[in-house]
Every structure is written in structure tokens, then in C-alpha cells.
Amino acid sequence: MSLIKVQDISKNYNLGDVQVCALCGVSLSMDKGDFVAVMGQSGSGKSTFMNILGCLDKPTSGRYSLEGVDVSELSRDELAVIRNKKIGFVFHGFNLLSRTSALENVELPMLYNGLPAKDRKELAMAALKTVGLSGRENHHPNQLSGGQQQRVAIARALVNQAPLILADEPTGNLDTKTSREIMDLFVKLNEESDITVIIVTHEPDIAVFSKRTIRFLDGRVVSDGHTVKP
């Protein structure tokens, strides 16, 4: 059974009298353990697609099932539970809580699933260790470099053992060297922990780390296949 299965999903926006379709009938599926790069120009619909995959948005029409559960009809709070348990987000702007330690940032998703404080700390420390930030748990985001901040964000995405990580241009704010390190981390997580990783990027250098590349143009998938390794 595939992890993600989308069937003919569309997302339309009303701009005055004109209806714009940001996503026009996309169907595809992804298996567990996939590492997918989603590429396309801005306005191609890739962000809308990612928002729907991340259960932050609902499609106007079509079906989306995640691990066999049809999520396109779920309520706001039910989607929140899905996001908490099944999906880890990594954003290009890191989106960490400022004035909050790395450890507490990583604990954040567990605040919303009722884990006791002791377990929260243990799991968060383990996640920080996985991303190579042991010893930095009490640093605040403004005391960490961009790469380190992104590692904290990845630890936060990992901590609930979600089977899926969605990364929205995770290297957008990082230099080339740090970008490579972050991508290596994603590859490691994908290979060692069998986590499905989907990253949105417009840099071919970043896309090469993936196994599969999907290209969007004007709300449609224009190509989908194995990533061409240089």
C-alpha cells in the first residue's frame, strides 16, 4: 500500500469573477521510503500541493489518502492530529519559536499529544542527538547558526516518529556547504529510518539528493521519474 495517494486533486481560488486553479487535477502516489524532490517555478502549484500533502489545506476536489486514511474530508482538529502524528515539517525560514531553547522547540509537537514531561525530554534529547546537536539543547535559536537552526527544525519534525517529512525549500536560507550537510542528513534519515522525505526546491543541486523528481507547471505535473544523477 502506498503511503500517499492523491487522485485528481484540484485547488481553485476565486479572484473576483475569475476562477484560478492553482492545482488542476493532480494524481500520483508515493511509497514508504521514497525521497521525492518537487520542482517548479513559483506559481506552478508546488506550494499548494505541499500544503495539501501537509494537511494544512484541503483540496477543492479530489481525494487524498495518507497511510490509507482519507484525509480530504477531515475536520480542522482531526487534521491537526494527523499533522502531529504523521507529518514533520521543515521550512526554509526554520520557523522555530524564538526565546525558547532548542530542547523546548523540539518538545513542541509532544505538548499536543499528551506525553508526560519526562518522556518528552528523553525523546527530544534523542532527536537532537540524531541531528548532531547534542550539547546544544539549551541554546536559543538566536545563539545557533542557520544550519544548526535547521537541524533543530528537523529534530522537531522527527520527534513524533512521523513517517513523512515535508521540507519546503529547507536549504533556501543556507550556504552551499551547510546545504549539503542538511541534505546529507535527510538522505541519512531516509535510508536509515525509512522515513519518506518530500522536499520542495528549485535548485537542481539540491534535487539530485532525491530518488524521484516531480516537476510542476501551471498546476499540473509535467514530469515524474527517477532523479537524474549527474
Added chain:
Amino acid sequence: MINIPSTLKISVRALRVNKMRSALTMLGIIIGVAAVITMLAVGTGARQKIGEQIASMGSNQLIVLPGASTSGGARMGAGSQMTLSMGDAEAILKECPAVSYVAPVLGGVAQVIYGNQNWSTSVTGTTPGMLVVRDWQISEGRSFTDDDVRGATKVCLLGQTVVENLFGSIDPIGQIVRIKKVPFTVIGVLDRKGQSPNGQDQDDTIYIPVTTAQKKIFGTTFPGMVRIIMVKAKGAEELSQAQKQITELIRQRHRIGQKQDDDFTVRNLTQMMQASEQSARVMALLLGSIAGVSLLVGGIGIMNIMLVSVTERTREIGIRMAVGAKTWDIRLQFLIEALILSLIGGGVGILIGVSGSQVLSNLAGWPTIVSMSSIFLAFSFSGVVGIFFGFYPAMKASLLDPIEALRYE
């Protein structure tokens, strides 16, 4: 499932980040609660004082006053005609079942002399029943008896003010004072009673047997005449009944026909006092509600700051939603923040209110009473204000679109 301890921790941290702002927001509530507590304390104090005055006057009291006389077509005021007698007083006690004690009064102002001291005071001729009617105790010596009244003996009871002015530190019991040149033996001293509701010194008085007053001091136009009759009803519920019974009885005794006006009036003092207590209560309520308005304004301050806070933290809310915060997780976080602001404000306000009322009663001399119920009221009201004014901002935060919130700069 909502994790209360960690939500609490999140809220506390958010408030501590903006210490100055949180403190100023609380100030509104602090002032409101302190004002409510102080105003209620002043109001309760005033009511208590009036209650004490009612008690000092004697409870369940009625006064029978003589009626107006008419001379040459001009009607004189109430009490200008002496129409009441000892017989009326005895009949009231005997024939009105709602009455428990009666004290006829004949008095006036007279010069009192002791040694080389003299003092002008009100001399009241009455019966031993007077002390019961007015709930008045003897502090030294004894009261006069019915025998003293029957025999018109020359004995007297002195009020504290009279004792101070005539005797100073000398023990007055057994001494002879002269009232209008008639020698009287002091047999007792009355307890201190303080001011009457209209500011008279109730302790500036001398009590003598009513018969002695009639025969030796003031003289009467007809034998057994008294000026007023003080009556104590059996209880508060019997007051109006007693009033009715007395009116009927005296009309009969004075042979007043169906169409004639009464030549006397029965006045209910307790009712008058209760009316002034009522007005004190309205006053307290008024003060309290004005203070309540300032609490309301404090609440609006909380709402204002919470709305700013929600806008400022839009991205934070977006992050929390992305990692799985449900509607109520977010809502509760902001509600708790508002509640913490208002409850801490309420607590500090109570402290300031309580000490403020203390200062007020020390400096201005107003009696203030801080009741537990007013503290409880102010505290729970501030909690309600917190929830009420925190709800809209919390609602707004919890209904943000996560995508928009994450994009917010």
C-alpha cells in the same frame, strides 16, 4: 487531549517576555479590584455604623406624641398640646398585646448643681421601663424602682456626660445633686451610649422618677400628665401591629369620634432608621458599581493587549498549528494568559484594596469593613473579566488559517 501544565508554562513564559506590558495590563485590573474592595469596605462600614446607632437608640421602638393644639384658628405643631397621661401609658401596657414595655416621659432642660459645679442638662422623668425600651444598662449603682415612681422619691440616674461635668473623678453614687434647687440622691450611673443618629449627645441626661418630675420639678396642668410615651414592641414583626393597637386604644381613651383627627401621633423610630440604613445600602451599591466600571475598563485593557499579542505572535500560532495544536490548545493558551493577567491583577488589587481601606479609616476616620464576601466577589469578578475579555482574542488566534499564519511576517 489538552495538556494543562505545559499550556500554563507556555502562557507564563509569553507574559514574562513582555514584563512591562503585562504589568501595565494588570494595573487596570489592580486599580479596578482595589477600588471595588475599598468602596465596598466604605459602604459596609457606613451601614454597620448606622446599625450600631439603631441599636443604641433601642430596638423595636415606638413613640406616642401628643397632638397639635389649635389656638385662634392657628394650628400649633405636633406636641404643642399635652394630651397624654400616665393612665394612657398604663392602658397601653395592659391592653395592647403587641407591646412589651412602656415608659411615660415628662422632661425638660434644667440646671443641675453639685457643690460648686453646675451644668444645664435634659432632665427626663420616666419609669424603670425606660431603660428596657432604650436597651440601656446601668454601669454603677442601681436603677430606680416602681416603688420610687409610686412614692415620687427624689433619686436620680446620671448620664456619663453629666458625671464628667459635675463630679470629675469623684464617685457620684450617694451624692446629693440639686435639680432646680430640689435635692436628689444619685443612685446610679448610666452606661455610655454615644451620639444619637442626629448627632445629639445621649449621655448628657438625667433620669428621675416621672412622678417626681411631675410634682417637684416641672409641674403639670393636670395630674398625671406626661409629654410623650415611649413604647417597646414585642418584636420587629409586631411593630406595625402595636402601632395600630395603640392608635385605636388612645382614640378610645381620648373619646375621639369617627370624623375627628387624632390628638396624638404614633411614630415608628425603627422604621425611620431602617430607611436610612436602606439608603446607606444603596450608596454602597452605587460606589461598588462605579468601582466595577473601572474593573470593566481594566478588562478592556486586557482584551486590547491580548489582541496585540495575537497579531504579534501570528507566526508562533502558525508553527504550533503546523505541529499539531488543535483549536482548543491555542484558545486555551491565550485564555490562560488573560486569566493569569486578571487573577494576578486581582490578587494584588485585593492587597491594595484591603490596605487602602485600612489607611482610609485611619486617616479619614471613616469606618471601613472589608468583608470576605467582597474579597471573594472582587476576585471572582476579575476572573470572569479575564475569561470574558480574553475569549475574543483567543478565539481569533485559534481560528487563524495555519498557512497564512506561517507566512506572516
